[in-house]
Amino acid sequence: MLSTLTLPVTPFAQNCSLLWDDATRQAAVIDPGGELDRLLAEVGRRGLRLEQVWLTHGHIDHAGGAGELAARLALPIIGPHEADRFWIDALPEQSRMFGFPPAQPFTPTRWLQDGDTVALGQHVLAVRHCPGHTPGHVVFHSSELKRAFVGDVLFAGSIGRTDFPQGDHATLIRSITQRLWPLGDDTVFVPGHGPESSFGEERRSNPYVRGT
Template sequence: MLHYLTLPVTAFQQNCSLLWCDATGQASVIDPGGDIDQIVHAARQRGLQLAQIWLTHAHIDHAGGAGELAERLQIPIIGPHPGDQFWIDGLPQQSVMFGFPPAQRFTPTRWLHDGDAVQLGHEQLAVRHCPGHTPGHVVFHAPQIERCFVGDVLFAGSIGRTDFPQGNHEQLIESITQRLWPMGDQTVFIPGHGPESSFGRERQSNPYVGGT
């Protein structure tokens, strides 16, 4: 069985997620944007072994702590899609621009592509490439617990920004309607910021994609 804990990190209150497999105690950290000590402490408190870092995309508030955490624990960075290479290369500049602690560039151990899967202990999650907010954005779908970790693609009542370099509004809407909605109305999503919601609720009431 999979379990998760949402840990808001950085001044941007980014929803970093600690996800773990009950049977093995192995955990993955999704989007460690910063506050590394807090993340490590939360895992140790629960007796979990931090085994992997998964990235939805490479904006500073999601990926700023990935290089340091990977180095400290000697664990792999998995994701995002290669389309975000330029954002990874620019992490040091992003940290200065947004007033974050210094962030280091890194090379992911494994890039992700649409249709891939990631393994955590005995559990597997599906990967969907959902560009628009960034060109290399991916999401992690856990149908066995009806959850999806969507980064900044979709929010409760809103959608991701597309005014950053290589953002694309049409692509974002297509990612939501063609790749998220088919996961089912009952699926609850964990966004990069703010509260959880379900795809069904957003399909009905989200002013940007409601009725799609």
Template structure:
């Protein structure tokens, strides 16, 4: 079964998740935006052996620590979708703009596309391409655990911003209603910021997508 622990990182309090297979204790880090010593300490506390880095998208608070972590631990970088290449290319500028520590450049080991899967030990994560916040944003879904790691697509009571380059409000809403809702009302999602919620709760009460 897939397990996870969420660690808020960076001044933006971005929800970085350590996910692992409880049979093999092999794991991955989803969106290591920064504060790498904290993330490594948590993986060590959990007894998880990190095998890969998974990225939902390439904004600085989600991807800023990726290059350093990949280099230090020799980890492959999986994701996001190739349409976020320009955000990866601009990480240094993003770091400067938002006063983050300098971000090491990186090249994803594997780009992700809608319908792909990623193995974490013996657990499988399904990949959905969910553009709108960024054009190359992806979401990771564990059907067995009834969990989805949605980055900045959807939040408890809100949705992702679409005023950044490549963002589009209608595309984001379509991603939520066409790609996330079919995962089931009982699926709990871990957003990029703030508390967890369920798709059912957001369908009922979220002012941006409620009733869709």
């Protein structure tokens, strides 16, 4: 069985997620934006073996710690879609701009495409390319858990910003309605910031996408 834990990190309270196999203790981390010592302490406390870094997109609060973490533990970095290469290349500049610790540059081990999968032991998650907030944003979906890790595409009561370079509002709405809603109203999602919700709840009540 898979288990998950959400750890808000960085001054932006970004939801970094740990995902692990209860039997083997194999683990992946999604969007390690920072506070790596705290993250690794949690990994150790739970007796996990961290094996992979998965990224939803290239913004500093989601990817700022990925290079250092991968270098420390010799981990592969998987994701996002290659359209976010320019954001990842700019991580050092982003860290200076937003007052983050210096971000170690990296090139992902594997870029992701819509329809790809990522695996943690015997557990497989689907990848959906959901541009709009950034052009290379991806989402990880576990049908086993009925859970999705959506980064900054969708929030409880809101949606991702589209005023960054290569952001686009209409594209973001299409990503939500065409790539997320088909995953089912009962799917719970972990957003990049703030509390969890479900796709059904957001379809009913979120003013940005209600009724779509």
